Amino acid sequence: MSTFVCSPDPAADFAQIRRFNRLVSQRIGALDQSYLKRGRPLGEARLIFEIGSDGADLRELRDRLGLDSGYLSRLLRSLERADLVTVGSAEDDARQRRAMLTETGLAERAVYDRLSDDLAGSLLAPLSPRDRQRLIAAMAEVERILVTGAIELRPVAPDSADARWCLEHYFADLAERFEEGFDPGKHHGRGVDTSMRGIPASETLFLVAYCDGNPVGCGALVVEDATIGEIKRVWVAPNARGRGLARRLLHRLEDLARERGLGLLRLDTNRALAEAQALYRSEGYAEIPRYNDNPYADHWFGKRLGDTV
C-alpha cells in the first residue's frame, strides 16, 4: 500500500466526484424516476414505497420525504381514492394517524420492488462477470464511505432518550458476549449509568453518533477529578461497525478531555472484548493495575494526555 494518503491533486478529486455525480444522477437517477413512475406522479410512487408493508406514521413520512403536512395529506387522499392506501388513527393517540397499504397497494409495491430489481439487472446485464463483481464491490465501498462521512458525533445529556437507547443496546451486547453474563445493576461506576445515581451530569460528557438522525453508537467521558477522566460506554451499533467509528468516538472523547485539561485517561474492559483492547492498545493505552472494583473488568488501561497535544 502506498504511503502517501493525500491525493496529489485535489482538483482531480473534485473532477472525479463531479463526473461521478453527473453520471450516476443521469444514469441511475433518471432511470430510477422513469422506472418508479408507472404512470403515477413521482410523489405518490415514493409514498407507496416509503409506507412499506408495515405502514408508517404520517409524522415519519413527512420527515423522511420532507413533505409539507398539507401536501402529504393530499397525496394520501389521492392514493386512498385509488384504493391503494388506508389512513387510520393510531391506537394510543387519536390525533396521530397511520397509513397502511391495502392489498392492491401491497401488490403495487411489489411491482416497484421488481422494477427496482430490473433496473439493477439492466446495469449488470451488459457486463462481464468480472466487471459485475467489481461494480458491486465498488458500489459497496462508495456506500460505506459516504455513510461513514454522514455519521456525526453530538454531545447529549446522559439521560436523554438517545443515550438510553444506546446504553440498552450496549448492555444487551455485553450480556451476550461476557462469559459471566451482564447485569447493569451489579456494578455502578461513577456516572453514565442508565440510573444516573446522583452523579451531576456536568461531570459526564456523553457522545452519541448519529446517522441520518438515528443513533448508531455512543461513548462517554466521566470527569473524575481535575486531572483524571474515565472512558466508558464506547459502543457501536452492529450495522455501523467496520467504519472506524469506535476510534472516532475515542478520539473525540480524548479531545474533550484535553480541552478540560485532564492529564490521564483510564478505562476498564472485559477479557471478552478483544477488539476493544486492540483498539485501546493501538491508540496508546497501556495496561495498568486495577483502579476500581468493577466485577466485570479484567483489564485496566491508562493513557497520559498532553504529551500528544
Place this chain on the structure above:
Amino acid sequence: MSTFVCSPDPAADFAQIRRFNRLVSQRIGALDQSYLKRGRPLGEARLIFEIGSDGADLRELRDRLGLDSGYLSRLLRSLERADLVTVGSAEDDARQRRAMLTETGLAERAVYDRLSDDLAGSLLAPLSPRDRQRLIAAMAEVERILVTGAIELRPVAPDSADARWCLEHYFADLAERFEEGFDPGKHHGRGVDTSMRGIPASETLFLVAYCDGNPVGCGALVVEDATIGEIKRVWVAPNARGRGLARRLLHRLEDLARERGLGLLRLDTNRALAEAQALYRSEGYAEIPRYNDNPYADHWFGKRLGDTV
C-alpha cells in the same frame, strides 16, 4: 484473486445496487439539486450548465436534457430576458439555432462550477485522508464500469458518417504511431476504406461502438470468400480505452464470422502496435506468413474458427 467470478447470490447484488441507488440519489441528487438551484428553476440552471462555454445547438440541448421543443424555447427566452444567454442562427442553416452564454451567463456558470466543487468538498471534508482516497478510487471504478456497460456495438454501413468519423481518427492515430507514417491512399485492402473503392458493402461488416450515441470505436470484418474473413480497422477512441472494448469488438466480429460459416480469420498489423498484437495472441491468433501486400504490415495473424464454437 478469487477464481469464481459470479457472485454467489444475485439477490444480494441487487440489494447492494438498490442501496447504492437510494443512497446516492438521496445524498448526491438532493444536494446537487439544492446547490444548483440558486433561486432559479432547476430547468434553467441545468440549461446554463448544459450550454457550456462553447454554446450548443438547440437540437443537442433538447436531446441531452430530454426537453420539448416549445418548453426549451420558453426556458431560453427566460434566460435571454435575464441577459444570461443569446440565441442566434447557425451559419450554415438559418433554421437551426444555437444558444451561447453571455458574459453574465459565463460568470453564472462559473459559480455553478464552484458550487459543484463545494459539493464535492462537502463529501470529502468529514473523511480521513485514507477514506478520501478510497472514495475517489471507488467512484472512478463505478464510473468506469457503468460507462463500459453503456457502450453498445451496432453494425453500420461502412460509408456512414459515423464509420467515416472513426476511420479518420483511426488513420490519424496510425500516422502518429507508425515509424514510417501512414497514408491511407497508399494501400487499399479489400473493403472498408473511406473511399470504398467498388467493393460491395454486403461483403464488409462494419461495427461501431457507441457511448451515449457517440462513436467511440470501430472494427470491420471483410468477407473475402466463403471460408475466409479478414479483421480490419479495429480501433478504440483514446477516451474509451482501458475497458476491454477492442476485445469486445473482436469477439463480436468473430461471432459474425461464425454466423457466416467462415472457417478462417486473418489480419495484419504493424510492428508499432504492440498492444494489438498482444490482444490477438491472447485471443488465439497465431502468426502466419504474409498473405497480402499491405506495405504497412509487419505481422500477419490467423485463427481457425469452428474449433471454439
Place this chain on the structure above:
DNA sequence: GACATTCGCTGACTTTAGTCAGAGATATTG
C-alpha cells in the same frame, strides 16, 4: 417554381409540486 419538410417559436393548456393560513379534533397541563 411548387411542394413538402425541417426547425424553432408562440399560445393555450394540464399536471405536478409545493406553500400557507386556518379549521377541527384530540391530547396535555395547570
Place this chain on the structure above:
DNA sequence: CAATATCTCTGACTAAAGTCAGCGAATGTC
C-alpha cells in the same frame, strides 16, 4: 374545567414542469 398545544385536514394559492397544435421562415426536392 379551561387554556394550550399537537396533529391532521381542507381550501386557496403559486411556481415549475411539461404537452400539444399550429404558425412562419428556411431549406431541400421534384
